Amino acid sequence: MGNKYTGKIFTVEILAILIGLIFLIPFYYVVSNSLKSFSEILTNTSSLPSVLQFQNYVNAFEQLNYLKVFTNSLIVTIASNIVLVVFCSMAAYMLVRTKKRISNVIFMLFVAAMVIPFQSIMIPLVKTAGTLGLLNSIWGLxxxxxxxxxxxxxxxxxxxxxxxxxxxxxxxxxxxxxxxxVFWKIVFPLLKPITVTIIILNSLWIWNDFLLPSLVLQDPELRTIPLATFFFFGQYTKQWDLALAALVLGIIPLLIFFFSMQKHIIKGITSGSIK
Incomplete structure (x- = not known):
């Protein structure tokens, strides 16, 4: 016998829809104003654009050097995911299968490192990276x-x-x-659900990260999308039509990635719950 559709469920659904709409309001303002002329943004921010100004995106695309910064972000995200998956999966496997006290100590050190605020180690990190020649380098990042x-x-x-x-x-x-x-032929294929989850989480973090690239990458040719968008806003702060279009261009790749991986996210969650 199926569950009955009650008034309580209906109320919860309405509340969920309302909360979702509240979170979508900032996206509405960004997207709608990115398609307006500068004068229309100043006169009526909340309305839909009277005439769609797609030229804003063309100008922002050129001014942002979008293909270059997109390629930089893609290289950083893909390369970081590869090294994280390869090294961390092997490290975790050895820590689980090696039944020694040192394995537990090392694992606890990794867990403890998760709670250290990045801001507390920024200055030592930059000094160490400079000594090792890792600054102003995508591979150092x-x-x-x-x-x-x-x-x-x-x-x-x-x-x-x-x-x-x-x-x-x-x-x-x-x-x-x-x-x-044994690891690569037997164990690693069984890690697919958690590997997909890890790639999604790390991609969202790395793609959106601004602080670390801002410390490491000084060359304009090496800028990632968040970094390039920040400098673009600084240059075109008064031209909100171009600035907002640039912001949307930075968001689009992440939205495409998230929606394309949505079924894998659900599969990973359900697989974890069954286990």
Whole structure:
């Protein structure tokens, strides 16, 4: 017998819709005003555009050097995800399967690192990065993301790997598989649900991050989308038509990524609940 549709459920749905609309109000203002002329933005901010000004996006695209900053953001995000998944999955696997006290100590250190505020280590980080030659380098930025993202990534992998039966690995070893092969051929394919979740979480963080790239990347040719948008706003603060169009251009890739990965997010959540 199915659940009855009650007045309580209806009330909850209405409240959820209202809350959703409240959160969408800022997006409405940004998108609608990005399609207006500058004079129309000043005279009537809340209304829909009388004439759609798509030229705003063309001008912002050119002024923002969008293809270049998009490529930089894409390289940083993809490279950081690759190194985080590869190194952290192997590290978590060894920490789970190595039954020694040192493994627990190392794991707790990674977990403890998650609560350290980034602002408290900014200055030592920049000094150390400068000494190692990592400043003004996309690959130096990727290495830093590996360091800052390892805590939460290892924590998530660690919890998931504990649910994988050891007998599968023992059977593979009996069949002649090397320890390296056991991980990549047996264990890693089973980590797909949590790997997808980790990639989504890290991509949202890395793509939107402003503070770390602002400290590391000084060359305008190396700027990521959030960094380029910040400087664009500084240059075109009085031209809100161009500034808002640039802001929308920065949001669009992330929205496309999120909606394309939506089914994987749901699958990862349901898989975790079943486990």
């Amino acid at each position: 990727v290495i830093m993301y590996l360091g800052f993202g390892s805590g939460i990534t290892i924590f998530l992998y660690h919890g998931f790997i504990k649910g994988i039966p050891v007998e599968l690995e023992e059977a593979a070893i009996i069949d002649g598989c090397t320890p390296f092969g």
